[in-house]
Amino acid sequence: MSPCFSLLTTLALKQNNLQGHVPHSITNLYSLKNLYIGFNELEGPLPPSIFNLSSIKYLDLQGNHLNGSFPPDLGNSLPKLQCFLADENQFHGPIPPSLCNASMIQWIQTVNNFLSGSPPTELIGSGTCGESARDKKWFWLGIHV
Numbered sequence: 671m672s673p674c675f676s677l678l679t680t681l682a683l684k685q686n687n688l689q690g691h692v693p694h695s696i697t698n699l700y701s702l703k704n705l706y707i708g709f710n711e712l713e714g715p716l717p718p719s720i721f722n723l724s725s726i727k728y729l730d731l732q733g734n735h736l737n738g739s740f741p742p743d744l745g746n747s748l749p750k751l752q753c754f755l756a757d758e759n760q761f762h763g764p765i766p767p768s769l770c771n772a773s774m775i776q777w778i779q780t781v782n783n784f785l786s787g788s789p790p791t792e793l794i795g796s797g798t799c800g801e802s803a804r805d806k807k808w809f810w811l812g813i814h815v
Contacts, residue, residue: 680704684730692716692736701725708755709733721747730755732779739763745771753777765790 678699688710696705697719705723708730715738716731727750737760741747745768752774761783767790769775 675699677701679725680706682706683710685709688712690714692720694719696720697723699723703750704728706730707734712736714738724749726751727774728753731759732756733758735760737761740766740769742766743768745769745775748772749774751775755779756783758782760784762786767791 676698679701681696681699681702681704684706685708688707690712691714692707692712694717696702697717700723702723703725704727706728709732711734713735716736718741721741721744724747726748729748729751730753732755736756739762740756744766745751749772751769751772753776754769754772755777757779758781761780762785764787765778765780765785769778770790
């Protein structure tokens with residue numbers, strides 16, 4: 671990837687009929703704040719290092735064929751995350767409670783996947799994130815039990 675792309679803050683590739691895997695080189699976009707790759711034909715697991723892009727505020731993965739699980743430290747590794755759209759994919763496993771550690775989170779959408787377990791108490795229960803959720807945050811979790 672060209673060095674000039676390292677300063678890119680928004681990558682909007684939504685609804686472009688993109689196919690294949692999300693390239694590992696996307697993690698070279700160190701300044702990326704907004705990643706819109708929803709509603710394409712992307713498949714396979716996400717490169718694990720995508721969750722190390724600590725400047726990400728808006729992560730739109732929805733409407734693809736992505737799979738794998740979310741890392742347990744998701745909320746810690748993406749502390750500026752405000753919007754996490756991962757619905758309509760093939761993700762599996764639990765929603766990490768650490769997602770609540772992304773203190774700016776306002777929108778989480780994970781419906782229509784193969785997620786399991788109980789919704790994290792921190793997101794919907796008595797934790798501080800859960801209390802905030804009742805006030806201003808939107809959560810569409812879609813847990814299969």
